[in-house]
Amino acid sequence: MLKFELHKTHGHARRGTLTLNHGTVETPVFMPVGTYGTVKGVLPRSLEEMGAQIILGNTFHLWMRPGLDVIGKFGGLHRFEGWSKPMLTDSGGFQVWSLGEMRKISEEGVKFASPVNGDKLFLTPEVSMQIQTVLNSDIVMQFDECTPYEVKGHLTTEAEARKSMELSLRWAKRSQAEFARLENPNALFGIVQGGMFENLRQESLDALVAMDLPGYAVGGVSVGEPKDEMLRIMAHTPHRLPAHKPRYLMGVGTPEDLVEGVSQGVDMFDCVMPTRNARNGHLFTRFGDLKVRNARHRDSEAPVDETCTCYTCKNFSRAYLHHLDRCGEMLGPMLASIHNLHYYVNLMREVRQALDEDRFDSWRVQFHADRARGV
């Protein structure tokens, strides 16, 4: 089940509500990434408290560990990981693709050896749908091939990108057929590919739209391309997708990228950046980024971000976070992850409010000015 109501538009930017089997999601939205059935270092209750509305799970990783028999016994990922709100799972395509020379791609699917125990495995559109049906995620992603930007210095050519995009389209159709056969009660999203070529993006988009899927993603960005290439595709594709369906930009990105994405008509984002950077002491704030490891924070009584209302900023100082980082204490990444995820979730909350109040343009100017100010 998926229902999408569009409340308001401002240029390409949109304000909507997405209704899924496990609840509603106000858009634009940022979705924290929970690879192995856990958003790294964060209690589910902390996610709820910061206002996370929907989180991700990774099909490939969960297939490896704990395995489908275990998650199946729990009736899906929600009960297994203690998260009752909506959830989105990727298709596993990106992860098997990331295995590089350890996998072999054919028309049928992707053969690879399990990185956990070496078992020979075969991931196909059908298998991906079967796994995601067991996971019972609210949003299921089609199985696709991610077109690389470059491989060992060789830029992907238009012919290569076309071949890859067309394979993903055929896999989209097989995904859709299997999803229907399984009578999966959730919502299947198609993924627009086409590399850095607008004409291919348009072909991919047209073919997927003809399939009348309940939502669409833009894939194959944030895969190593220069920023201006990413911005070019972000400017091309999202707003051409059907207006009455949700649009998801996969794996993007910095706070600035998210705001740009909203401007270009994107409704949904995910990225590991807030949690990964947190574990390296890199904190996002309204006034730019802060490296908590920096010696200048050693005795700072200030919170990470004075304007932030997260648990970390309300209770702890930069000096304390600096100390925890220096001592290698777990609480350091824990508090930093809470802050960074809160920053991302709250950024989208501010975007929604600005859209609701018809002041997105002025909000965006202020956002960039604040971020450039420096912390």
Add this chain to the structure above:
Amino acid sequence: MLKFELHKTHGHARRGTLTLNHGTVETPVFMPVGTYGTVKGVLPRSLEEMGAQIILGNTFHLWMRPGLDVIGKFGGLHRFEGWSKPMLTDSGGFQVWSLGEMRKISEEGVKFASPVNGDKLFLTPEVSMQIQTVLNSDIVMQFDECTPYEVKGHLTTEAEARKSMELSLRWAKRSQAEFARLENPNALFGIVQGGMFENLRQESLDALVAMDLPGYAVGGVSVGEPKDEMLRIMAHTPHRLPAHKPRYLMGVGTPEDLVEGVSQGVDMFDCVMPTRNARNGHLFTRFGDLKVRNARHRDSEAPVDETCTCYTCKNFSRAYLHHLDRCGEMLGPMLASIHNLHYYVNLMREVRQALDEDRFDSWRVQFHADRARGV
């Protein structure tokens, strides 16, 4: 400031209330250990929610990192680490003693090289009091020398234990004098030493009691001695301490040890066992201990402990904890630490309730029967 009200006794066991500068503590009590200004892997809010009343800080470690200038700027450890309830700090004596051959003990104090940056440092009773005054802990421990049970296979002789105990007594007097000179508004505890020799324990106790300190600890147990040796000292010393003052058994121990300690008249306990074991997947439950790494938990839908009301047991299964452990996910130790600390804190809550209701004996029989049942 320290006030201790004794509400009830049952044999040697006691039920009391301890009032300190940062609040009151119902005894018997377990105190989670926060070595570097953080109870490893646990948010302070989780500690409050599970009912932790008082936590520990380690003088030696905090002196090294972040250093006194930083904690001094925050007016003490409470604000620095975001904990508003009572706090106890050790003297640093045990940690410098643990440095082994890297330190040199004299009448004056202990010379050693900082394990963090190699600086030559000198810890004395006076310096320990000065540090703990900056930390502003509610309970300050005297500087002492921990008498080892054995050194490289050589059991400590009575003569050696006497020499060490007498040094600790002289350091107790210097601690008391410096504590007074500093006008520290908190409470100084003496530490009974004497190794495994009852006569020395009695001498140490008598001399310390003559100093009229507001509370007393039993040190030098749980330092590698066989269990029956520890039980012998636990049976000897605590109940001989002044009845109207709090008694603290340092660094002990298993759940069974705590219950035995209560029976012998101990009011306060600390131990790293709940958090350290949690990080190794060793969980304490009413019905014995559980190794979450064990393959038999792979698909278990049961909580760690059906009778437990902690956040972990209310929301997650053994299968999920097994999965997190297997994937090396931070959430594993986080959830296990919450559970184990809750177990210890709640164990003392049950003890207090049993004492309040004059049924400690029957409670204790049931406790041992339950623990022996196996999980």
